[in-house]
Every structure is written in C-alpha cells, then in structure tokens.
Amino acid sequence: MKKLLCFIFSFLLLLTLAGCSGEQASETDMTLDDIAAVIQNGQQELPELKRITSKDMDFTTWLSDYYLLEVEQVDGGVICYADGVEASEIAVLLMADEKDCKAAEEALNVYIQNRASVFEGYAPQQAAMVKSGIVSVKGRYIALLICPEPKAAEETFLSCFGKGIENSGNSAENEDSKINDAENTATMSSSETEEAAESVGTGDSYNAEAVLQAYRSGDDSSLSEINRSILEVAKEVIESEINGDMTDYEKELAIHDFITGWSRFDFSVLGRSSAEGFTDGSDTPYGALIDRSAMCHGYSSTFQLFMDMLDIECITVYGIPGSNGVEHSWNMVKLDGEWYCVDCAWDDPIGASPCHTYFNVTSDYLRSGSIHRWDASSVPEACGTAYAYGKH
Numbered sequence: 001m002k003k004l005l006c007f008i009f010s011f012l013l014l015l016t017l018a019g020c021s022g023e024q025a026s027e028t029d030m031t032l033d034d035i036a037a038v039i040q041n042g043q044q045e046l047p048e049l050k051r052i053t054s055k056d057m058d059f060t061t062w063l064s065d066y067y068l069l070e071v072e073q074v075d076g077g078v079i080c081y082a083d084g085v086e087a088s089e090i091a092v093l094l095m096a097d098e099k100d101c102k103a104a105e106e107a108l109n110v111y112i113q114n115r116a117s118v119f120e121g122y123a124p125q126q127a128a129m130v131k132s133g134i135v136s137v138k139g140r141y142i143a144l145l146i147c148p149e150p151k152a153a154e155e156t157f158l159s160c161f162g163k164g165i166e167n168s169g170n171s172a173e174n175e176d177s178k179i180n181d182a183e184n185t186a187t188m189s190s191s192e193t194e195e196a197a198e199s200v201g202t203g204d205s206y207n208a209e210a211v212l213q214a215y216r217s218g219d220d221s222s223l224s225e226i227n228r229s230i231l232e233v234a235k236e237v238i239e240s241e242i243n244g245d246m247t248d249y250e251k252e253l254a255i256h257d258f259i260t261g262w263s264r265f266d267f268s269v270l271g272r273s274s275a276e277g278f279t280d281g282s283d284t285p286y287g288a289l290i291d292r293s294a295m296c297h298g299y300s301s302t303f304q305l306f307m308d309m310l311d312i313e314c315i316t317v318y319g320i321p322g323s324n325g326v327e328h329s330w331n332m333v334k335l336d337g338e339w340y341c342v343d344c345a346w347d348d349p350i351g352a353s354p355c356h357t358y359f360n361v362t363s364d365y366l367r368s369g370s371i372h373r374w375d376a377s378s379v380p381e382a383c384g385t386a387y388a389y390g391k392h
Contacts, residue, residue, distance in 0.1 A: 027139060028161045035143070035160045036078040036092045042156045043147050047088055049080040067144075068107045069093075073100045075140075085267035085350050087119055087126040089133075090153065091144040098140045108135045108144050115146070117370045123267070123350040206230065206284035208301065212308050226286055233289040234305060248312050248335055249387045252342070253359070255306045259299060259344045260354035263288040266295045267350055299345040300329040307333060315380075317341075320373045328371050330358070338384030341366055356389040 028035070033053070040046060052058050054076045062079055063069045077093035095101050112133045119127035133146035136154045138161050145153040204224045211231050214220040220228050241254045266282040281287045283297035285305050294302070300316050307314035313334035319327060330343035343358035343366075358366075363382040366372035385391075 028141075030160050032076055032078045032092050032094060035141075035157065036080055036090055038160060039090050039092070039143070039145070039147075039153050039156050040080060042152060043149055045148050047082045047086045049082055049088065049090065052079040052081075053077070067091075067104075067111050069104055070100075073097070073104070085119075085123050085126065087115065087123070087130045087146060088148070089115075089144060089146040092157070093142045093144075095140045095142060101137050101140065101142060104142055105135050105137055108142065111144070112146065120370055124352065126350075206281075206286055206301070208305060208308075211285075211305065215309050226281075229290055230285045230305075234285070234309060237289075237306070238309065242310065248310075251310050252307070252312060252333055252335070253389075255303065255310070256342060256344055256347070256356075256359055257354070259288060259302055259306075260348040263292050263294050263299065263302075263348065265345065265348055265350050266293040266298070294345075296345040297329050299343075299348070300331050303331050303342065303344050307331070317374055317379050319371070320375065330366075330372070332379065332382055333360070335360075335384065335387045338386065339380045339382040340384045340387060341382045343372075359389045360384070360387050 287294035
C-alpha cells in the first residue's frame, strides 16, 4: 500500500511540475485570423496592411513564388502585408505536417534576405527592418514577422498557444468587410493605373534617338507629344544648370544633382499586388522630368539622355536580376579616358536626402554591395578614381 501511495504521489508531482515548467501547448483554439490580428494589435507604428487568406487566388502565388514553399504542404494561412515603400509583413501559416516546418522556416529566412535586398539602397530604413525580421515556429504553426517590433511580435505569437485570446477583432463579419475593402482598393489601383497609361499614351513611347536628333538639329517637328515634352524640359535644364566654362566632370555632377534633387523614387515598383505595377512612364525620362517620379530605369535613361546631349561618353548598364527578381540599371561615364560608375537612383534613397555615395565610383565598389550584379564581359571595367566625388 505504501509503495502504491508513493507511486501515485510521484505521478501527481510530475504532473504538477510539468504544469509549472512554462511549457506551452503547440496547438491553440485561436484561428489563424485571430493570431494575425493579435500580433498586429500589439505593434506600434504599424502601417495599414493588406490581407490575403487561403481563399484568395493570390495566396498560392505568395507561397510558391515569394516564400518558395510547397503549396500542398500548407493547410492554410493569413498574409498581411504593406505595399509600396513599406516593408511590414506579418504572415501566419499552418503546415500540414510538423516535419515540414524546418524546411519552411529555412525558406522564409531566405525570403527575408531576398526581401531586404529589394529595399536596400532605395529605402535603407525599410531594408534594416526586414533584416531584423523573425521566423517563429510553434508546432505546425509558422509566423513570418517583419515589423517595427519583431521580438514583441514573436512573444505575442507564442502567447497564443495553450489558451484563447478574446476580442481578436476578426469576426466573420469584419473579415468579409476587410476582403471587400481589399477588393475595392485593388479596383481603384487598377483604375488609377489605367488612367495613368491613358495620360501617357500607349502609342506614344519614349524614343531616345529621336529626342537626341531633334536636340542636335533644332527641329522637333517630327517628335511625338511625349518626346517633345521631354526635350523641352531637358533643354530648360541644360540652359539653367550648364554653362560653357564647365568641365565634363562639372557638367556630369550638375546633371546628377539635378536629377536626384528634382525627381523622387517611384516606390510603386516595390509593390507586389497583382492589381498594381509601376507607374506608366516611370522607366523613362518622362517619369523623371515630367512626373518627377521614376524607378531605376527612369533615372538611368534620364542621365543617359543628358550625357548624350552634352557629348559626354556614357553607357547604361542593366544588371542581372537577383534572387529577388529585381533588375537594376545604372550608368557609366568616361572622363579623360577612364570609366566611372554612376547610380542616380541609389543616390536618391527613399526617406533620405540625395547624396553622392554612388557618384563616379569603381566597379569594385559596386560589387561590394548586394544588388549591383552584371555581365562584366559586356561592359568596360570602371577603375577611375581621379574624378571620384570630392576630389574636384
């Protein structure tokens, strides 16, 4: 009898210790929507997030194309993300089998690295936030936490297991409302994009050679409306910023500073909504000079046009898309027989003042970063240092 009582006492003691050990259950009575909502509610300065669930067509695209996950291994999920220049993203996924969580965790960590490189250079503050992102795993649940306070978000995520949390803010009625709002937003974005395309004109595209020829001949009668407007602004810039006493270096610097001071980066190119894309004309001088908003190709094509108009030898370099799918472009100029690299887009970072970090730098300097990758055999090597910024 004493042995039996001792056994029962020991068993109860073990149960008590297990209950006090802080171990949490790997399951929860909360829905994926509940968990995502609680995490968001616990964040400060979190921008408005769009929402995708497994019921949406885009969900499988995010899993396979962005997160690089096997779709059939995921039972469901909620993805909340900011578009454009904001990088905040909170996703809660439920894996079909716990054994697949390790590979999924590794894939999401790779995603964080790739996502950071999208913003690096353009929006350094957002890139830094992405780099501090966390992938947290609990049982079959995985949370991707790219937000202002990732540690707090992880604590909130883990606290969702073993108990329910009331007032999650995601009733079925609210969920339907949010889905409708998202659809309306997508419709508005699509409509705005179509209006932008109509304003530029699909049959009236930028023709660099035609603009340059009109500038040299003084006859713009054959130019389209868009190309004529580009030429007019470019001529005004040259008249106001350039004079005959300037050296080629001084002219180059003046144009660089005008472009980075006049235009702003078109952050719509950083978005991933299926209904959105970069603003029409943003990849040409029309975006940089007329709309005052351009993506990297808009910056590089504008710089190229000015260098051609000023008879300064220049080429445009198109980089090799990285694992993030981003194709970047920049320029190279030749001064006194030596080549230099110039990246106006990266010298005009989002949320910061224009700078000269990528003005007249070497090829090796660009290689030291994370996004400048190119076919070295197709362009000359930039080794010049005499005209690096600050030396003249």
